[in-house]
Amino acid sequence: MKRKSFASFLMCYLLICLLQASNAPLVKATSEQVIPWGVRRVHASAVWDQFGSKGEGIQAAVIDGGVDRTHPDLDDNIVGGASFVEGKNWWEDPDGHGTHCAGIITAEDNDIGVVGVAPKVSLYALKVDEVEEGTVHQLALAIHWCIDNNIQIVSMSLGADDDFRGELLEACNEAYDSGVLLVAASGGKPPGQWIYPAKYPSVIAVGAVDSRSLRWTDNPTGPELEIMAPGVDINSTDLGGSYSTHFGKVVRLLMWLE
Numbered sequence: 001m002k003r004k005s006f007a008s009f010l011m012c013y014l015l016i017c018l019l020q021a022s023n024a025p026l027v028k029a030t031s032e033q034v035i036p037w038g039v040r041r042v043h044a045s046a047v048w049d050q051f052g053s054k055g056e057g058i059q060a061a062v063i064d065g066g067v068d069r070t071h072p073d074l075d076d077n078i079v080g081g082a083s084f085v086e087g088k089n090w091w092e093d094p095d096g097h098g099t100h101c102a103g104i105i106t107a108e109d110n111d112i113g114v115v116g117v118a119p120k121v122s123l124y125a126l127k128v129d130e131v132e133e134g135t136v137h138q139l140a141l142a143i144h145w146c147i148d149n150n151i152q153i154v155s156m157s158l159g160a161d162d163d164f165r166g167e168l169l170e171a172c173n174e175a176y177d178s179g180v181l182l183v184a185a186s187g188g189k190p191p192g193q194w195i196y197p198a199k200y201p202s203v204i205a206v207g208a209v210d211s212r213s214l215r216w217t218d219n220p221t222g223p224e225l226e227i228m229a230p231g232v233d234i235n236s237t238d239l240g241g242s243y244s245t246h247f248g249k250v251v252r253l254l255m256w257l258e
């Protein structure tokens, strides 16, 4: 029960992976750890105290372009991964987007850099894209991998801007029926545009707010939007052991190719 409650909390927070991985300034690790505003806003430390847990024993996955497994503020928590991109046998991160998402979830609670919302989670990196040429077929395969490998929570800061249903919807429904929590960015690229799988009923669609708790204006709206969470100007881990602040926006777009 305790674990389930923590998982629910984590699930509600994962949305802040609505971040853009381009042109943001990189900063070096600080000698003292900084608690990002989003982690404070969701009162993560109070939840750690209440449940006596920082995510120990929870298996989560980031489906994205990959994660930098060597980042010193992540390496203790990255426990595995897989690539679904042809010709890429490893799950290296080409642009920092997945590494940024990973840090928001589980940057280590130590004396450097930042801390994630659940700094003891065991995280898997599932690579479905290299340079925005990922496909919904690859995403569906990654979701099936999560079902088969007992992943409890899946974070997806990505999607496709049209819904042709088929295998992606089927994979999401199967995950839902298997008890895997799927959390996905609702959209915003282009502004106001919904993306899939977030809009499916079997996926928790998350929207972004800024540090004033105001809705990110590019975020789509509607009854499918299930929760809002910090998602603008988020400081997190980046490539090469660095850190960066991304400025609100966007998600990795996939193509509807087989």
Ligand SMILES: [Ca+2]
Pocket: 071, 072, 073, 074, 075, 076, 108
């Ligand atoms: Ca470390």
Ligand SMILES: [Ca+2]
Pocket: 033, 073, 107, 108, 109, 110, 111, 112, 113, 114, 115
């Ligand atoms: Ca840290």
